Amino acid sequence: MTSAPLFMLNDGVQMPAIGLGVFQTPPEETTAAVQAALSTGYRHIDTAAAYLNEREVGEGIRRSGLDRSEVFIETKVWISDYGYEQTLHAFEKSAAKLGVD
Numbered sequence: 001m002t003s004a005p006l007f008m009l010n011d012g013v014q015m016p017a018i019g020l021g022v023f024q025t026p027p028e029e030t031t032a033a034v035q036a037a038l039s040t041g042y043r044h045i046d047t048a049a050a051y052l053n054e055r056e057v058g059e060g061i062r063r064s065g066l067d068r069s070e071v072f073i074e075t076k077v078w079i080s081d082y083g084y085e086q087t088l089h090a091f092e093k094s095a096a097k098l099g100v101d
Helices: 028-039 054-064 084-100
Strands: 007-008 015-017 045-046 072-074
Touching: 007 054, 028 045, 028 054, 045 054, 054 084
Parallel strands: 045 072
Antiparallel strands: 007 015
């Protein structure tokens, strides 16, 4: 896989235009799917708290051997976590499950 085009976000961060989404990926299959995607050139993984597989996404990233700075991780919060303080708390929970800071 060749390098995917990048999108420039409003804050100046560049995000790969192509990524692996793990919606409805069973947790027991997620780690291997993420690891395989990263080994073939993907550098963007899309997950969400509601998918219940953030821990496995993090494990797949760790097993890939890539430096964390090489992988763009996207996650979403539960609708019940909307609001400033709730979103900060949800971010911390997701970051912990993903094993990133």
